[in-house]
Amino acid sequence: MALPTRKRLAAASVAVALAFSLAACGKGASSSSDAQTDASGTTTLKMWTHNAGNDTELAAINQVVADYNASQSNYKVEVQAFPQDSYNTSVTAAAASKSLPCILDVDGPNVPNWAWAGYLAPLDGLDERIAQFLPSVVGSFDGKNYAVGYYDVALIMQARTSALQENGIRIPTIDQPWTEDEFAAALAAIKASGKYENTLDLQTGNTGEWWPYAYSPMLQSFGGDLINRDGYTSADGVLNGPAAVQWATWFRSLATDGYMPLKSGADPAQDFLNGKTAILYNGSWGAEPARASAIADDVSFLPAVNLGQGAKIGGGSWQWAVSSGCPSTEGALDYMKFALQDKYVAAVSKATGTIPATDAAAAMVPGYEPGGDNDIFRQYSKEFALIRPATPGYPFIATTFTKTAQDILNGADPQEALNQAVADIDANQQSNNNFQ
Amino acid sequence: MTQTIGAAHPEPPTIDQLGRLSFRQRRFTKSRQSQRIAAVWMVTPAAALMLVFIIIPIVLTFVLAFTNAKLISPTGPRFVGFDNFARLFGDPIFWKSLRNTLLFAVFVVPIQAGLALVLALLINVKIRGVNFFRTVYFLPVVTSMVVVSLLWKFLYQPDGLINNFLAVFGIDGPDWLGNPNTAMISILIMSVWQGVGFHMVIWLSGLQTIPQDMYEAGAIDGANNWQRFRYLTWPALRQTRTFILITITIQAFALFTQIQVMTEGGPLDSTSTIVFQAVRTGFDLQQTGYASALSLVFFILVLVVSLVQRFLTRDKDVKK
Numbered sequence: 001m002a003l004p005t006r007k008r009l010a011a012a013s014v015a016v017a018l019a020f021s022l023a024a025c026g027k028g029a030s031s032s033s034d035a036q037t038d039a040s041g042t043t044t045l046k047m048w049t050h051n052a053g054n055d056t057e058l059a060a061i062n063q064v065v066a067d068y069n070a071s072q073s074n075y076k077v078e079v080q081a082f083p084q085d086s087y088n089t090s091v092t093a094a095a096a097s098k099s100l101p102c103i104l105d106v107d108g109p110n111v112p113n114w115a116w117a118g119y120l121a122p123l124d125g126l127d128e129r130i131a132q133f134l135p136s137v138v139g140s141f142d143g144k145n146y147a148v149g150y151y152d153v154a155l156i157m158q159a160r161t162s163a164l165q166e167n168g169i170r171i172p173t174i175d176q177p178w179t180e181d182e183f184a185a186a187l188a189a190i191k192a193s194g195k196y197e198n199t200l201d202l203q204t205g206n207t208g209e210w211w212p213y214a215y216s217p218m219l220q221s222f223g224g225d226l227i228n229r230d231g232y233t234s235a236d237g238v239l240n241g242p243a244a245v246q247w248a249t250w251f252r253s254l255a256t257d258g259y260m261p262l263k264s265g266a267d268p269a270q271d272f273l274n275g276k277t278a279i280l281y282n283g284s285w286g287a288e289p290a291r292a293s294a295i296a297d298d299v300s301f302l303p304a305v306n307l308g309q310g311a312k313i314g315g316g317s318w319q320w321a322v323s324s325g326c327p328s329t330e331g332a333l334d335y336m337k338f339a340l341q342d343k344y345v346a347a348v349s350k351a352t353g354t355i356p357a358t359d360a361a362a363a364m365v366p367g368y369e370p371g372g373d374n375d376i377f378r379q380y381s382k383e384f385a386l387i388r389p390a391t392p393g394y395p396f397i398a399t400t401f402t403k404t405a406q407d408i409l410n411g412a413d414p415q416e417a418l419n420q421a422v423a424d425i426d427a428n429q430q431s432n433n434n435f436q
Numbered sequence: 437m438t439q440t441i442g443a444a445h446p447e448p449p450t451i452d453q454l455g456r457l458s459f460r461q462r463r464f465t466k467s468r469q470s471q472r473i474a475a476v477w478m479v480t481p482a483a484a485l486m487l488v489f490i491i492i493p494i495v496l497t498f499v500l501a502f503t504n505a506k507l508i509s510p511t512g513p514r515f516v517g518f519d520n521f522a523r524l525f526g527d528p529i530f531w532k533s534l535r536n537t538l539l540f541a542v543f544v545v546p547i548q549a550g551l552a553l554v555l556a557l558l559i560n561v562k563i564r565g566v567n568f569f570r571t572v573y574f575l576p577v578v579t580s581m582v583v584v585s586l587l588w589k590f591l592y593q594p595d596g597l598i599n600n601f602l603a604v605f606g607i608d609g610p611d612w613l614g615n616p617n618t619a620m621i622s623i624l625i626m627s628v629w630q631g632v633g634f635h636m637v638i639w640l641s642g643l644q645t646i647p648q649d650m651y652e653a654g655a656i657d658g659a660n661n662w663q664r665f666r667y668l669t670w671p672a673l674r675q676t677r678t679f680i681l682i683t684i685t686i687q688a689f690a691l692f693t694q695i696q697v698m699t700e701g702g703p704l705d706s707t708s709t710i711v712f713q714a715v716r717t718g719f720d721l722q723q724t725g726y727a728s729a730l731s732l733v734f735f736i737l738v739l740v741v742s743l744v745q746r747f748l749t750r751d752k753d754v755k756k
Contacts, residue, residue: 089719092508117508207700263614266590395508399720403701410616410703428721431504 043328044076045335046101048091050318052081060351064344068335075331077103095119102326103335106147107209108316109388109398111139115146116392116435121324122146125333129340136315136385137357141392148336149319150345151354154284154380155214157302163190163278164300174379177303177311180250187259187279196278198261200254201271203281204409205264211402212388213314214281215251220386221307222247226401227425232391233434235425239401240418247307248405248414255409262409284377288353291373303380315385317354355381392435396428497735500728507722520729530730533708540624540709541688548628548635549680555632556639557665570640577633585697588626589613592698613699616706623694623707631687635680642676643669678749682742689738710734 047065051057058081065077080101082090088110094100095117106114114120122144123130130138130148139147157172164171167189172178178186191199203210216226223243227235238244255262265271272280273293280286290299304311320339322332345361349368355378356362367374388394404421408414429435501520505513524530559569576584591597592612599609612622646669654668692711695701701708701716710730718727 095508113508116510118510119508261594262611265593396721396723399716406702407704410614412704428723432506432509 040073042073042076043331044078045103045326045328045331047077047079047103047335048087048101049079049081049105050084050087050107051105052083054084054352056351057348060348063347064339067344068338071338072334075328075334077335091119098325100323100325102328102332103320103322105318106139106321108137108139108147108149108319109209109212109394111147111319111321112141112390112435113392113395114321115139115141115144118324120146120321121326121329121332123148123322123333123336126336126340129337132359133357134315134355134381134385136381136387137317137319139316139319139321139390141390147319147321148340149317149357151349151352151357152315152317152381152385153354154377154385155217155304155313156282156284156286156377156380157304158272158280158282158286158290159300159302160196160275160278160295161298161300163193163196167193171300172302172305174303174376174383177306180305180307183305187254187257190278191259196276198259198271198277200260200279201264201268201277201281202254202260203264203268204255204260204262205266205268208402209398211405212398215405216388216401217304217312217314217384217386218251218307219244219247221305221309221312222250223309225389226397227389227391227393227429229389231434232389232393233426233429235397235422239425240415240422243308244418245414248408248418250307251405252408252411252414284355284374284380285353287374287377301376304384311384312386313380313384315381315387391429393425393429393432397425400424494735497728497731500725501732502729503725505724505728507719507724513725516725520726521733523726524729524733529705529708529713530710532705533710533713536620536705536707537689537691537709537711540620540627540691541685544624544627544688545681545684547624548632548684549677551628552632552635552680553639555636556643557669559636560640560643573636574633576630577637579630581630581693582697584626584630585694588622589698592622592626614703616704619699619703619707623691623698626698627691627694631684635684638680638683639673639676642673646672674749678745681749682745685741685745686738689734689741710737 049058049061051061062079065079069076088107091100091104091106091114100119106120111120115122123146126148127145130145133148134152137149137152138145139149157178161171163169164186167186169186169189170178170182172182187199190196203214206214212226219225219239224241224247225235225238228238254260265276268277268280269282269286269289271277272282272286273290273295275295284301287301290296290301293299304313320336322329322336326332342358342360342364345356345358346364349356349361350365355374356365356368362368362375362378363370365374366372368378369375389397391397400421404412404417407417500513502515502517503513504516504519555573559566559573593599594609594611594614598612602609610618612618650668650672651664654664659667690711691709692715695707695709695712696715699707701712711734714727714730714734717723717730721727
């Protein structure tokens, strides 16, 4: 009786030991598994993307990869898609265990952070091609290009045309956006008409990157900024100067004057389409649903407001990059070169309803040809887009700005809150030796 | 109880004794040895998981708290002594978070424990349909906290169900989660609602271990309902009480999920807690070292509170 038990235990021990050693093998091999060469001489390149939850974009990317794999036999790209919420964490974890894929996508403002941390390799030899892309979709750090995206989006004021006409409000144009005074008068007139529950909706219920993306351009339009872009060493004077305080006071007043809800509803775009909102601050991605809705004839896609220093909107969306740990950088760059063709830029931006990043691609996407329905968004991007500060400290700045703006909207003293934000940001830049 | 286990598993024999054992007895010992090996094998998976996911991270926290480690950085961590702690104690958000955490614990512990006891007493009766109520009270516990938080976020909206209900009585409800004065109370109510079922079951298990003859003796002595509870039930629940007190306290200190889903610490830091601040600092602000220092302070806080509670409840043991 005892012997079989011990035999079984011995067998179990061996099995477990085997499992462990196999796991160890797997781990040991994984560092090179992102570029494995098989018997026929084909090197497999792993590629990560954030859009597991976005079927149309993922399908477009998969098509690019399928075309690339069919076009040559030296390299085979393998796509792995992650949900956006856990994507950055996955990349950080992979970088810590030195198992980054060869090709990966990265949210524009994170490029300097990841490049500085040594995750990314410069896109050598692609500069000439990259120069043909919108400047806002190129991720660079220290004078080198590290990432490039297929598309950009533009922030717009999506308004009910009838609300403007009935109240005698001028329809703004790209050459002459609303001024601060005009905007204030427009809000007052629409509110007085009493036809809309929300005169304005800035989508303050959104979380995460939306806050710096959507509201820091307003701060910049007032003449402030997230950080002094000359050397990126301090935010003093730009994030807590008179212009910034003016922005903060104005931002808060939109809620206290009753023009917009302190916190937007669960679906602001739907509220707009349902007639609850007169003016919605939105991305150009809202154009397609609005044109397909019942109020399609009554929607205008207006430029952002000029709050003093010209209208500003955020720039930069998801971009593609090559990791520094890739054992076959030539392969990864070869794929990038292939994938950056105009027809793929056109295909991806068409699938996502976004602005194609090159002129030639724009001509291929319906609506984006010069004079087309969507051409105006491309012009907004060219004219107004300002990329978020290209410093590795950006994630810290973004989180701090979000919290500060939320506090200000909820009634914190503007000067005090902004001073605290500046102190935190400066301390973080300094503790990292200003990322030199 | 312990005696029975001891009898079934006597101390292993010494080598001397083994020599004097008969063949039969030796065979018995061998099988006992393999039982021990089997026991080791059964413990190993749990022990390995504990080691990898609890013990090693705790040790790492202790080390990282004294470094300037960053989540993303090309340079490795550097030892900075007590810098993180000096910064921590000068950080206004830390003090707000600490105050919020303590306030939450002070209110949630008696409310949740008391309510759970009331529910347990109500359903500790032998009537038809009592299982239905047990299930209903227990439902929120088996529902994921994230789901519960999302649901309540909708209930609490300015034009949500709760305010619509209040409007029936002519009360103009506040923006529950958007107002610094009501945000923490809203989270507290929702947390109690979610957690009360679990502690009700613990109370119930305590109630059902009370021998029936004690109550019969009480009835003979002419005890009324209140006396029955005060002098029989309450003292008999002493051990259950200690357990519930400590588990609710630790849960209350670890308040995080509701905050993350419902308010993100706002408005104006009125719902920021220590664990929430640690996660935000460590991941959003990428300051691993500083977040570790926060976690270390949190660890010590929970340890001290648990020890004090242990001490207080043990003190009562001695008196009795």
